[in-house]
Structure formats: structure tokens, C-alpha cells
Amino acid sequence: MRKKELKQLKLAVPKQETPITNFLTASGTFQDGDLLLNRQGLRFISHDKENSPSYTHPEDTQFNLADLETMKVIGKGSGGVVQLVRHKWTNKLFALKVIQMNIQEPVRKQIVQELKINQASQCQNIVVCYDAFYNNGFISLVLEYMDCGSLADVLKQLKTILEPYLAVVCKQVLKGLVYLHHERHIIHRDIKPSNLLVNHKGEVKITDFGVSAMLANSMGQRDTFVGTYNYMSPERISGSAYGYSSDIWSLGLVILELAIGRFPYLPLEKEEGWLNFYELLETIVGQPPPCAPPDQFSPEFCSFVSACIQKDPKDRMSSLDLLSHPFIKKFEDRDIDLAILIRSLDPPM
């Protein structure tokens, strides 16, 4: 039985195509400062007086890949596959994300930083990464399982999301962003509907601090970036310096998309397909920014969207200030139950 389960799990891990070994120690361990990543998982190392390493795990949770039984594939991204897995001994469900690792030094540094942040996350609106394993050129992340999929899945079914629910969604995403920007001093870099996950409790959580993108690509190099550019701010897509406010631009576009039911830059006549990169770049940088149509949405909503989607990053509000924007405040006392709405939908694949 155990043999069978192990075999099953092996099948679920993609085959290594390019051996990636030059940053590993002879024992197959990847070490950077006080962080150690190998088949046994991610550990923070503290050195005693004799300088022999002892391993401490931030959560006291010991995972072993062999103890995770694959239930089904729940998603595929450009960087890898996400599976629903069950922990054999506790019966708990997790999402296991398996990504091919890029070896370039800046990418590696970034990954390490992000895994650290994710493990230490104390925020209700950030998807927890319980453990990470390095195996044969692939990194497996054991993530909190969000059983209702992403906002992209939600939008597919609902077509559009009404303002009261949007306010509830937005408040939670903003809390996650406040945590990242103001407490951890991190730019997410990849805010988009598929990176905002929901569960049956109506919780919305941010995932992928660009981890998958950075693992699979060289960071910041446009020609090797395989994710979407759609939500990139003008300064970022044009290769200039960018900061936290770049995430705010993306948030504004996402919220507007959820409200109108289509990507805001998508020309009406183009139902399917998308502008190529240069058309997109030209539109984002050269055209006036999109806004919410005032005849269809409340003044508070329109104001919120344009507080985010400003071409000059200095004109965008911060995540912290947006939390007290009138659009968010407007629905705070109204007992809007996002959980009921989410639970009424078909479960994701």
C-alpha cells in the first residue's frame, strides 16, 4: 500500500528535463545563509558554538513528500502544476505546487527570500506556505488549500461581481497588501485574478509572491517572462523602476475587471485573444488609463478604481490609505456575506 502511494506521488512530480545542480552541495542541499532547502524540506538553521548546524522549523510541522497523497490536479500555471494532496496521517488537505527551478543567482536569492516570508507569514489574507522541498530540479511548495479556487474561476461563473461583494473582496486583498508592503516591505509583482484565492469561508488570500514566475523565469527579463503582462503598471511594463504602487495599479485593474466582467484594456470588438506584447505596452503606456463607467457604478467605486489606476505611480493611493477609502467603508456595516455567494458556485475543477 505504502509502495503504491509512493509510486503515485512520483508520477505526479514532473520529469526533470535539465539537471540543475550547480548551486547544490554534494548532498543535494541548497543553502543560502540561514536557510536550507533539500528533500527533507525547508529549514532555518541556527549554528551552535561548535558551529554544527541544528535545524528548526518555524511551524513545528514536519512534512514528508511521501506522506502526501495526490487526489487530483487542481490547476496548471506557466511555472508548473498544482495538485490537491492529502496528508496521510492527519487527513488534512493541502495544495502542492511543483515548479521547475531556475538556477540564476538573483532568482535564487529572491526565491529564498520569498519562501522565508511565506513561512513566517502572520497574515490572514496571505496563503500560507507550510513547507518547501527541493527535488531533482523542482521545488514543491506545500500550500494552504483554498477550496473555491481563484477569483478568475469565480468570475468565469458569475460574469460580473456586484459592488458590495467587491468591497469585501477588496478589503481582504488590501489587508494582504498592507501586510506585504508595510510590514514585510515586499512588492508582490504579480497581482492578478488567478493569484487571489478564495475558500468556502469567504476568505480571500493572496498567493504567489511572483515565486512561480521567478522560479521559471529570469526575474524582470521581459523576453523570458512567461506569465501575463496584462496587469503590469506602465512603469513596470516599460522597464522603469517600480515600487509598491505597481501592485496598486494591478489591484485597480483586477477590481475593475471583476466589476465589468472583462479585462479593462480588451477592446470591445475583441472578444477572444489579446493584443500582442507591443500593442499592450503601447496601450498601457500611451493611452489614458481605464476607469469605471460612472453611469453603471457608484461614485465611491469609480473613485476607488481611479485612486489605483493612475499612470503616474505617485498619484496612486497606498494600500494602507485605500483600506479606509469610502468604497471600502461604505459596506463595512452591512454584513455582506461573501461565503454564501462563493458557496453557491460550482466547485472549481
Ligand code: ATP
Ligand atoms: P501563472 O503561472 O501564469 O502565474 P496561475 O497563477 O494560474 O498562472 P499557478 O499559480 O500555477 O498559475 O496556479 C494554477 C491554478 O491552481 C490557479 O489558477 C488556482 O486555480 C490553483 N491554485 C493555485 N494555488 C492554489 C491553492 N493554494 N489552493 C487552491 N488552488 C490553487
Ligand code: MG
Ligand atoms: Mg498563481
